[in-house]
Amino acid sequence: MSGSTALKQTPNPSSVKSLFAFAVGLIILFAWPLFAQYTPIFTSLATEIIIFSLFGIAYNMALGYTGLISLGHAAFFGFGGYFTGAMLKFFGLPVILSLMLALVASSILGVVFGFICLRKTGVYFTLVTLAISQMLYYVAQMWIGVTGGHEGMAGIPRLGLGQWVELTNNPKGQYWFVASVAGISVYMLWRMVNSSFGKVMQAVRENEERANTCGYNTKRVKYVAFIISGAFSGLAGSLYLISQEFFGIENIYWTMSGAVLIITLFGGTEVFLGPFVGALLFLLMKDSFSHYFEYWQILTGTLFVAVVLFLPEGILGSIVTFFSNRVLRRLPKKEA
Amino acid sequence: MLTLKNVNSFYGLSQILHDVSLTVGDGETVGLLGRNGAGKSTTLNTIMGLLQQRTGSINFNGIEMAGLKPSAILHTGVGLVPEDRGIFHNLTVLENLKIGYLAGKNIWSFDEYQKYVFGLFPRLKERLKNPGKKLSGGEQQMLSMARALGSKPKLLMIDEPMEGLSPEYVERIRQTLLAMKEHNVAILIVENNIKLALDICQRIYFIEKGVIRYEGSSREVRDNPGIRLRYLGVS
């Protein structure tokens, strides 16, 4: 989040070279379960990485693109999960329909949540998002009939896509399903970022006053960005429930908001796919390192502080800057 | 006493001052005039070290000030009364004065200091226990000036002290500035009221778009309406 002017984006897919890179990326993404067993990123971990990438990218719509520092996104993630679980468990709805309803419901939550929080700016905004999401945590804790309270939400029925694909107890099926849904969502978000609305969002982040004088209703821009961000964060929660076939209450606790903040900052807020790198790193540390060193948060936290202090553009962001400076021989970004 | 040589100053990537050079002599009163946004306040803030991005040389009594922090610059003997007056709103008048005095506690006693500023601004004595936010604009201006005198500066920089004040306060502050001249305090003042500026100052600089365009004695400017018309749009 240095004061750079232009937002760096993934290469424009219209050029042949980037189309090729895009295709290769897509193939690797979808073929992963076939060779996952030979890597440290086994299939279920890969599924989790994809879900948290979606969560991070959605979160970054608020953080990176409009400069809203929310510490309340656990509310969306948790709400999405519980809502989907309820649709599947109590109403017996099909998976796809449940996901769509969860997306709609999360948007509505975003409308309400944003309406309250966006009346505040600066630090107050951050603290109010934190407080309101904590309120939902306590609601979840009390509403044991639906959420299972501290026991977590269990007893999700066998899931599948019609009679063709079995999801329950089928990590590969889950992976492909999650990757497809997340892929479509990320594509939609990417289109949004590159639309004229996306440009306005960045204008708001760079200089809200100027965007205001240019005739944009900056409050509304933030509001819309926040709703979109919340909606897809909710969807990430839904996917998490489906892949875990369970949903613990820690998913709506404030530390989850912190986790997505770390994920997003790790990768870098100014690069669209930054949160993917962040999620990869975060979950690798959590899942793999914790085999060797139980107290993985020490490593992750230290790395996080180091990134904030020394790589303010995040890991992927710094790499992109480094290469674009080298390759394009751009001027240094900031004068001392 | 104060000499600026080719000073450039930046806000982010935009350059505000271009090769500004000016001098203020011992006990001299110098006016810096120009239209809004010409770089007057930026010049004062740059001297005070509030803008970190600066090049060129700022010399005060033989001390090179470029690169020093504002607090260190104050201890060389330069004081600033900023445009917004910088009153501590939650502190009383007395406490505001105490803060100003902290930097001068090795120079004179608090009693001496109080006697001095209450001589200049008797009004402040009546409002000693009032919090800063309860003061009128004129009182705030007086407090801000009084506070800046706490460190007994040899050069006082004042940014538009008369702005928005009633004629009564303008006169009071004008008297004070003349009195400070008597005490041999050099003054660098940003003042857009040309009449007042000519009345107080010995020399005048006109600044335009961050460039010093004119330098001359007050007499020259007074006798030459063309100059006023050229740089301020008034005659």
Added chain:
Amino acid sequence: MEAIIEFFGRLAEIPANTWITQVYLGLVNGSVLILLALGLTIIFGLMGIVNFAHGTFYMTGAYLGWLTLRLTGNFWIALIVAPILTGLLGAGIELTMLRRVYNKRESVYLGILITFGLSFLGPDVMRFFFGKTGLPYVTPALLDGTAFSIAATNFSRYRLFLIGSAFSLILLMWLLLKKTNLGLIIRAGISNSRMVEVLGIEIRNVWTATFGLGTALAALAGVLVGPIFAVQPTMGDMIIIQSFIVVIIGGLGSLIGAVISALIVGQVLTLFPLLPHLQQLADVVIYLLMAFVLLVRPRGLFGEEGVGE
């Protein structure tokens, strides 16, 4: 209507000593929250840093206190040593990390991130050194037992001591802020830190001192609660949110606001569970209270315009 009558009927059935006990316990809660909120609000007011690691310092204080108690067997030494060590740790963190971000455009934001990172790693550091389970403090013999009883309610000596300590510290803080030059500079800095520098005061040293002082207060609260609650790695997670709420209700940067709001929140936390039918809402109610206060007074009870916006 019947429901209302029934509500008050059940309310009237609650014996007086239950009320007294809860008010008393609420005062204990409030005292702990005051110690945390004072540090938070001063640090925020002066430096613009929302210190997410405040709960971690609270926990660190509790653990260091436990360790000192274990090594020396003397609670009083622990009560002094742990806050000093934690305060030094806080000052060190300010010097090495937070200081790097003040000049940047997003200093508030970077401050949140750094302290958040610290709060993320803190609990695991304690688990690493002290294990995952809670550690008990021994109440010093002098403070063990009951001080006196009113209406069949026992007032434990230790809790009285805790309340007394908290209020003595408020008094000390008040004296520091009102009567000393350091306090004068801190209050001036909360109003306009740039101007303090222009008046020749090296405010960075004041920042370090203030951050150290704030963390020491949090650590002291941690040691004080030791004999009441077990010391655990997660003890900071919960209380930091409550402290934030206290500070928001009181108004960011306001000292008197922090004190009053801490006392209110402390009471709400213990009295609400007594209300018939509404017990379930007890956890949520402080959030509702915060929402209500912000609705009526957008900057909290004593917040000043422009601070934190």
